[in-house]
Amino acid sequence: MKKTSGFRSKKGSSPFGSSISPRRDGSHRINFQPGYRTRYKDLGKIHKAASVGNVAEVQRVLFLGKSGLNDKDKMNRTALHLACANGHLAVVALLLERRCQLNLRDSENRTALMKAVECQEEKCATLLLEHGADPNLTDANGNTALHHAVFCQNISLAAKLLSYDAxxxxxxxxxxTPLLLAISExxxxxxxxxxxxxANVHAVDKMKRYSCSFSF
Structure with a gap:
């Protein structure tokens, strides 16, 4: 069975990426553990500062030219990815003020917005959307930020994404679809x-099941 969304639970610490397996009723079970597993030695100077929310150090590193605003680490994460995953709003605001690239992708093709949603960091997600982050990009498994919000059952974030044309x-x-995912989960x-x-209540999944045919 191929891999799916890689959704992860709020307090998990496992590496990202997960497998999917069918339940008896044909729906899906997804291991969900948000955030990133980080090895400090693998991070650049700006990534280290962003991951712990050290605004002053991010400013210093950028001023001295020791790291670029959009530099990526070994897992293709930018400072923005790490700040969003850890809920460091002040760092996110600084990076946006310096005009960092919003839609760069990590090694799983996830944007900073996806990480903010996955980790349920709503203030970070909102700030990204206000600055033009694209809510309709997809990760390596085809999931949008809205799919991530659905799996977390974060209605507030889902509403925010829809208000920005997700x-x-x-x-x-x-x-x-997000609705089919919500039903299957x-x-x-x-x-x-x-x-x-x-949402289209007549959507059909790969097993040719309509939304209305699912039961809880």
Whole structure:
């Protein structure tokens, strides 16, 4: 079975990436552990400062030219990725003020916005969206930021993404729209929210099942 979203749980510390396996009813089970596993020695100077929220050090490193604003580490993470994953809003604001690139991708093709959503750092996600981050880019498994919000069952973040034109009918590599994902993962409150937002209740998954054919 191919890999899917790599969604991870809020307090997990496992490396990113996960496998998917079917339940008896044909729905999906996803191991969900947010954030990044970081090895300090692998990080550049700006990445180290951003990952711990040290605004002054980020400023110093940039002033001295010891790191570039958009430099990537060994896992293609920028300072923005690390600041968002760890909820360091002041660092995010500084990087945006310096006009960092918003939509660069890490080794799993995830943007900083996806990491902010995955880690449920809503203030960071909101700031990125306000500065033009694209909510419809997809990661290595075809998931958009909205798919990540659905799996976390974070309705507030989902609403924020939709207010910035996130595609409510986007499909990941398993052919799941956000609504189909919410149904297959039994996220009832999210299902109700997406239906109210006029998600297509007649969407069909790879097994040719309609949304209305699922049961909790």
């Amino acid at each position: 595609n409510i009918e986007a499909r990941n590599e398993d052919d799941l 039994r996220k009832q409150q999210m299902v109700e929210f997406l239906v109210k937002k006029e």
